Amino acid sequence: RRFNACCRPSRGGDPIDRTILMISYGAADGDACGILDDDGETASRRLPAHFVLMACCFAVNHGLSTVTLVVASSLLGDHMAFYGLAMMYSVAMLSSLCVTGPLETISGPKLCLVFGMALWCVHLAGFAAALSSSSVCIRWVVWIVAATSGGLAGGIVWTAQGVYLSMIASALVAATGEAHEDVTARLASIFSFVFLSIEVLTRLMFSALRAWGWPASVISVIFCAFASLSPLVLLKADAPWFMNTSSPRPAATDVLSEMRLHLQGTLALWVDPVLWLLSPTNFTFGFSAALINGYVNSDITAPMLGEQRVALMSAVVVVTAAFASLGFGVITNSVGKGPVLTLGALCFAYTPFAILALGCCSAWNWWVLTFYASQGVGRAVYESTNRAVVADHFSGSRVTYAFASCAFQSNFAAAICFLFQDIWHVDRLARIVLIFAICIPFSYYSMGFIGQCAKSASMDAWSGEAQHLRRDKLAAESDRP
Numbered sequence: 001r002r003f004n005a006c007c008r009p010s011r012g013g014d015p016i017d018r019t020i021l022m023i024s025y026g027a028a029d030g031d032a033c034g035i036l037d038d039d040g041e042t043a044s045r046r047l048p049a050h051f052v053l054m055a056c057c058f059a060v061n062h063g064l065s066t067v068t069l070v071v072a073s074s075l076l077g078d079h080m081a082f083y084g085l086a087m088m089y090s091v092a093m094l095s096s097l098c099v100t101g102p103l104e105t106i107s108g109p110k111l112c113l114v115f116g117m118a119l120w121c122v123h124l125a126g127f128a129a130a131l132s133s134s135s136v137c138i139r140w141v142v143w144i145v146a147a148t149s150g151g152l153a154g155g156i157v158w159t160a161q162g163v164y165l166s167m168i169a170s171a172l173v174a175a176t177g178e179a180h181e182d183v184t185a186r187l188a189s190i191f192s193f194v195f196l197s198i199e200v201l202t203r204l205m206f207s208a209l210r211a212w213g214w215p216a217s218v219i220s221v222i223f224c225a226f227a228s229l230s231p232l233v234l235l236k237a238d239a240p241w242f243m244n245t246s247s248p249r250p251a252a253t254d255v256l257s258e259m260r261l262h263l264q265g266t267l268a269l270w271v272d273p274v275l276w277l278l279s280p281t282n283f284t285f286g287f288s289a290a291l292i293n294g295y296v297n298s299d300i301t302a303p304m305l306g307e308q309r310v311a312l313m314s315a316v317v318v319v320t321a322a323f324a325s326l327g328f329g330v331i332t333n334s335v336g337k338g339p340v341l342t343l344g345a346l347c348f349a350y351t352p353f354a355i356l357a358l359g360c361c362s363a364w365n366w367w368v369l370t371f372y373a374s375q376g377v378g379r380a381v382y383e384s385t386n387r388a389v390v391a392d393h394f395s396g397s398r399v400t401y402a403f404a405s406c407a408f409q410s411n412f413a414a415a416i417c418f419l420f421q422d423i424w425h426v427d428r429l430a431r432i433v434l435i436f437a438i439c440i441p442f443s444y445y446s447m448g449f450i451g452q453c454a455k456s457a458s459m460d461a462w463s464g465e466a467q468h469l470r471r472d473k474l475a476a477e478s479d480r481p
Helices: 002-006 015-025 040-065 067-075 078-098 100-107 109-132 136-176 180-211 216-227 229-236 255-269 273-277 279-305 307-335 337-357 365-393 398-420 426-478
Strands: none
Touching: 040 067, 040 109, 040 136, 040 180, 040 216, 040 229, 067 078, 067 109, 067 180, 067 216, 067 279, 067 307, 078 136, 078 255, 078 279, 078 398, 100 109, 109 136, 109 216, 109 229, 136 180, 136 365, 136 398, 180 216, 180 307, 180 365, 216 229, 255 398, 273 279, 273 426, 279 307, 279 337, 279 365, 279 398, 279 426, 307 337, 307 365, 337 365, 337 426, 365 398, 398 426
């Protein structure tokens, strides 16, 4: 009935892809057609429109809430900021493994994303309270609570956003018949541009208000009020049916069972070599972002240019990433994802190379902009191309586990970097970033070889099974009277 109602060839797209999409994401009988209700042309308009709305809500909430990551070390002090951020990334690491999957299964990707956005607002409110308190003890307690909330939010929203992208891409492929890789590359580029463009506005706004003499605590309260609007808008928005429907998991009926199943599913995916060949980009981004937001902001930029310009420098990262992501969306369709990932690796490697080999940075002054510009290009590769690669290689329920694992990897790297910045010399952290950056292109091109081997093994197994079935059929026919 679902095939006849929704998957007729006249409705556009591959009917088998449509059937798989509905079975995978559990469409109810009445919602079987969902947003794919007229033809491929209608779906090609409505699905991207909803995706852009999600990207805007996500960007406003995330951009306003995560300004704390940039200014924490200069406003709270290195010791408190580093340990709080290490706590945040550690919680995000565990959240991506144990919390996000069950929450997405029980509530669906849309409500999961709304809940994560609400937690970001709690994080920002806690940061404002920590800045306002005169008691060191209270500041520590409130900041740790805020960091824990931000860690939960970070683990939830990025995994849910990855599932969002994968589901919208699968629906567009089913509706229009486009190549899956082209769709994921386009959607990732759109998301990255919207996300980074809005984030740069929040950074510039914070920097401008600080330059005008506004207290950081007051700015944080205002930002928290506006950030709270985003989950409300997304909650009220009409979404495709598969964004409001949980994936069927008949063995799980309670939260603890869901957490156990998601953890088992995520850990089971870790035997897939493709996941670990994707890991250098995630580890590099985590270490590099922590190096920039920690050591570079507090020990180089703030003493050299002033604390009020730290947020301005972080805006350079976002501006560069926003425009680079648009270019990468076009370049990827022409030359593929490998050269783009290689460019990102070179940009990630620049900051540690400058620290180790160029005698950085006593008299650099405004030349420190090059650190932020190169980080912006690397971030664009991570936010767009890298996430598109993940969506290309994993599908169905595996995509949730894949994005959760990627979030775990980047959060683990950031947590380690923040935790040991007070202990390790910066040269050691720079060497770690440099080593992972060098591994990025080699690991990506290795995926093609492993993928071909896996495909060949799969075809050999299929051929052997087909021959076995044919022999059984011939034997059964020969036994007939």
